[in-house]
Amino acid sequence: MTIRKSTAMIAAITMLAVGACAKKAPETLPPVPEGTGTDTGAGTGTGVVPGSQEDFLASVGLEGDRIFFDFDQYNVDSADMATLQSQSQWLQRNPAVRVTLEGHADERGTRDYNIALGERRANAAKNYLASLGIDPSRISVISYGKERPAEIGSTEEAYAKNRRAVTVVIGR
Amino acid sequence: MFVRPIGFSLALLLTAAPVFAQTAPTPPAVTPTEPRETIEGTLSNERTVIAIPSLATSSVQTVAGLRTDSLGRQIAEVIAADLERSGLYEPVGPSGVRAITRAEVQAPRFADWQARNAENVVHGFVDASGTGGLVVGCYLYDTALGSELVRKGFEIQPGDWRRAAHKCADAIYSRLSGEAPFFDSRVAYIAESGPKGNRIKRLAIMDSDGGNHRFITNGQSLAISPRFSPDYKKIVYVSYLNNRVRVFIYDVTAGSQKLVTESGNATFAPRWSPDGTQILYSMAVGGNTDIYRISANGGTPVRLTSTPGIDVGGSFSPDGRKIVFESDRSGSQQIYTMNIDGSNQQRISFGGGRSATPEWSPRGDLIAFTRMGGGEFRIGVMTPSGGSSRMLTNSWQDEAPTWSPNGRVIQFFRTTPGREGKSSLWQVDLTGVNLRRLPTPQDGSDPSWGPVLP
Numbered sequence: 001m002t003i004r005k006s007t008a009m010i011a012a013i014t015m016l017a018v019g020a021c022a023k024k025a026p027e028t029l030p031p032v033p034e035g036t037g038t039d040t041g042a043g044t045g046t047g048v049v050p051g052s053q054e055d056f057l058a059s060v061g062l063e064g065d066r067i068f069f070d071f072d073q074y075n076v077d078s079a080d081m082a083t084l085q086s087q088s089q090w091l092q093r094n095p096a097v098r099v100t101l102e103g104h105a106d107e108r109g110t111r112d113y114n115i116a117l118g119e120r121r122a123n124a125a126k127n128y129l130a131s132l133g134i135d136p137s138r139i140s141v142i143s144y145g146k147e148r149p150a151e152i153g154s155t156e157e158a159y160a161k162n163r164r165a166v167t168v169v170i171g172r
Numbered sequence: 173m174f175v176r177p178i179g180f181s182l183a184l185l186l187t188a189a190p191v192f193a194q195t196a197p198t199p200p201a202v203t204p205t206e207p208r209e210t211i212e213g214t215l216s217n218e219r220t221v222i223a224i225p226s227l228a229t230s231s232v233q234t235v236a237g238l239r240t241d242s243l244g245r246q247i248a249e250v251i252a253a254d255l256e257r258s259g260l261y262e263p264v265g266p267s268g269v270r271a272i273t274r275a276e277v278q279a280p281r282f283a284d285w286q287a288r289n290a291e292n293v294v295h296g297f298v299d300a301s302g303t304g305g306l307v308v309g310c311y312l313y314d315t316a317l318g319s320e321l322v323r324k325g326f327e328i329q330p331g332d333w334r335r336a337a338h339k340c341a342d343a344i345y346s347r348l349s350g351e352a353p354f355f356d357s358r359v360a361y362i363a364e365s366g367p368k369g370n371r372i373k374r375l376a377i378m379d380s381d382g383g384n385h386r387f388i389t390n391g392q393s394l395a396i397s398p399r400f401s402p403d404y405k406k407i408v409y410v411s412y413l414n415n416r417v418r419v420f421i422y423d424v425t426a427g428s429q430k431l432v433t434e435s436g437n438a439t440f441a442p443r444w445s446p447d448g449t450q451i452l453y454s455m456a457v458g459g460n461t462d463i464y465r466i467s468a469n470g471g472t473p474v475r476l477t478s479t480p481g482i483d484v485g486g487s488f489s490p491d492g493r494k495i496v497f498e499s500d501r502s503g504s505q506q507i508y509t510m511n512i513d514g515s516n517q518q519r520i521s522f523g524g525g526r527s528a529t530p531e532w533s534p535r536g537d538l539i540a541f542t543r544m545g546g547g548e549f550r551i552g553v554m555t556p557s558g559g560s561s562r563m564l565t566n567s568w569q570d571e572a573p574t575w576s577p578n579g580r581v582i583q584f585f586r587t588t589p590g591r592e593g594k595s596s597l598w599q600v601d602l603t604g605v606n607l608r609r610l611p612t613p614q615d616g617s618d619p620s621w622g623p624v625l626p
Contacts, residue, residue, distance in 0.1 A: 072504070074459070100415075107569075107587070108544070108547070109505075109544075110505070110528040110529050110542055110544070110549075110571055110572065111396060111397060111571070111572065111617075111618065112397060112440060112441035112454065112484050112485050112528075112529070113482060113484055113485075113498065113500075113505055113528055115410075115417065115438070115440050115441075115456075116440075116454065116456055116461035116482040116484050117482065119438055119456035119459050119461065120456075120459040120460075120482070121459075122459075123458055123459030124459065127459075141438075142415060142416065142417060142438070143417060143438060143456070147371065147373075147394060147396070148369065148370065148371075149368060149369055150369070152367075152368045152369055152591045153590060153591050154589035154590050154593060
């Protein structure tokens, strides 16, 4: 139990770090090996529960849980497709898992419109996962509009990080 | 005290208004000969000076813990603040002007007030009613003519003293400006706190001047985009309760809420019809958002838009026959009008940038909106056919206009940029000159201004 807890904390701290300084993250954090629970070298005894959010994040890699969009756009580009393909592989390995796709917008849109825009983005990601064979009934969608920015600030860099659709494991 | 149903005690109060006529002898009414001031008058710096001494009391008594002499000063302060905020007047007092006697209330010493360059003077009184309430009276005089211009009187519950002040200010404002009243009205909005990445957003209500503030929701679920029902008994808003995006109707009196419609899809951007019988909302289905109309009591929703893309928001014309809304069907957010059955959809916003959040003036003559362009959001107005578009504000991000009941003032929220950026409530009049920040205990957004209370 304590091991599991501490691993979860490490994962949480890693997520916080990604959220807080995502721009620098690729240079300052070691890459997470794909397909393994953690990079602690403790093998399968690390306490990462298969099919969990931690397991998903470890599998898809840094920012592999999210795709990014251009201003006021919702199309899935080739980089997004690669990200979603990686997600779909994990989802196929964990067929009982359900996920939520969270759609987000940057702050340069009005509130109601941004909720609609976040819906578009989350649905675009959902539809692509479905096209890869993931049962759409496993995927729920919620839009946060501009309510939950990942990167705080009024810069183009922050906006680019906030125009996103994030896949979150919600359980079985 | 302040969870009392809104308007309940004042309804009693106003039916009891003739008590004023019984308690005060009637001086001869004189028709003013000077022209009435108009809103355009604010463009000059010559604001009418109005002296407002503390209201007098017949005898100092304590009613429900409130002293009648203290209330006389507080009511004068609220009247002065209302009139000052309108931008049309320059109130003098109650600080720095001499106190008046109860006898002076109906026999002003006009020469004294003329000597202070006051064109008008407000006198009034606060007395214990003898039945646990208060009797408040106020008079507006023209100092040069030596004549009474208007009077108001109320028998009120002690907790309603601020409303009596707003009613007095409304009577003064209406008499001098020729405009409909607006001070005695309420605002629903979203109180914001906490870190920007995980903002706590609570439904809150207050008087139009920020008084009688009250939080409605506790912040556990994200709350956005409230709208007061026309009778102030309900608030329609979006709650993220249970991690879903849904429109709820909150019953202010009962403290309970219900879904506007049962749907597996996200519902948002709710608005009342002017008569309070119907609600507009937007619903996203598979990423496509359209506008629907439903009875406030539930039933089968009517889909009003069907073009691919985002059709969202909406605001009824005051006669209830048309709806102004926004759509990106042209490729970017623009403003359109339609009939309430969804027919005759026509784009009305043109020119540069994107236009959003249209709100039809209660007077029917203008539509307020948010114009986005050059990285900025500004509040603008245009006619219902899209003409005479002009901007009223110029800041980094001003969003979501809502009209005063008389259609002369617009509230909105202003966000400042950056990591430490804040949101706050502001108001501006139609000249764009009189711009004020509204006091709120926390940051604020999404204001919704209701009608004048009965």
